[in-house]
Amino acid sequence: MAYTFQVTIDSAEPHVLADWWADALGWEVESSDEAFIRRMIEDGRATEEDTTTHRGTLVWKAGTGIRHPEGLDRAPRVLFQYVSDAKTVKNRVHLDVRTGSDDPKAVVERLIAKGARHLHDASQGPYTWTTLADPQGNELCVSH
Structure with a gap:
């Protein structure tokens, strides 16, 4: 089921x-x-x-x-x-926000302007993403 x-x-x-x-x-x-x-x-x-x-x-x-x-x-x-x-600690689960046709950098900038905090950028092979924290500290990743 x-x-x-x-x-x-x-x-x-x-x-x-x-x-x-x-x-x-x-x-x-x-x-x-x-x-x-x-x-x-x-x-x-x-x-x-x-x-x-x-x-x-x-x-x-x-x-x-x-x-x-x-x-x-x-x-x-x-x-x-x-x-x-x-x-108090890093989330064990977080949301990965896929931007589709929108530019992920523009989405990151918009979220930061609305109160998110930049944590780090990362990549693995051809994939790249940005990890942010929402206004209350919950992590999220933004990628294509």
């Missing part, structure tokens, strides 16, 4: 980081269903402390996801979940 999966990224500010990654990938942040959240609070299934406001919208404090604009059949969902502890 084959399984599906989502990628989950721990974050001190999941909604802010989801916005950054959605912009970086050209993906979409999942919309928040404020009516559903309010109903869960009214029914006693959640509390006000389980929520926060992001960009003027009521959202779950625990996090949010982003999706490829063509849906889950195109690429797995990425979930950004709140954690209180800070990142």
Whole structure:
């Protein structure tokens, strides 16, 4: 049996980081269903402390996801979940961002301008890539 999966990224500010990654990938942040959240609070299934406001919208404090604009059949969902502890070591898993026909150097420059940090450039045979850290320190690689 084959399984599906989502990628989950721990974050001190999941909604802010989801916005950054959605912009970086050209993906979409999942919309928040404020009516559903309010109903869960009214029914006693959640509390006000389980929520926060992001960009003027009521959202779950625990996090949010982003999706490829063509849906889950195109690429797995990425979930950004709140954690209180800070990142302290290198990620054991990271995303490799393939730029397709876009110039990877231009993509790297754009991501750095939006808060990424350059870590190093590398190559192996004909392949080259740049390793960056997102605004919260999570590593990612950018290549063709």
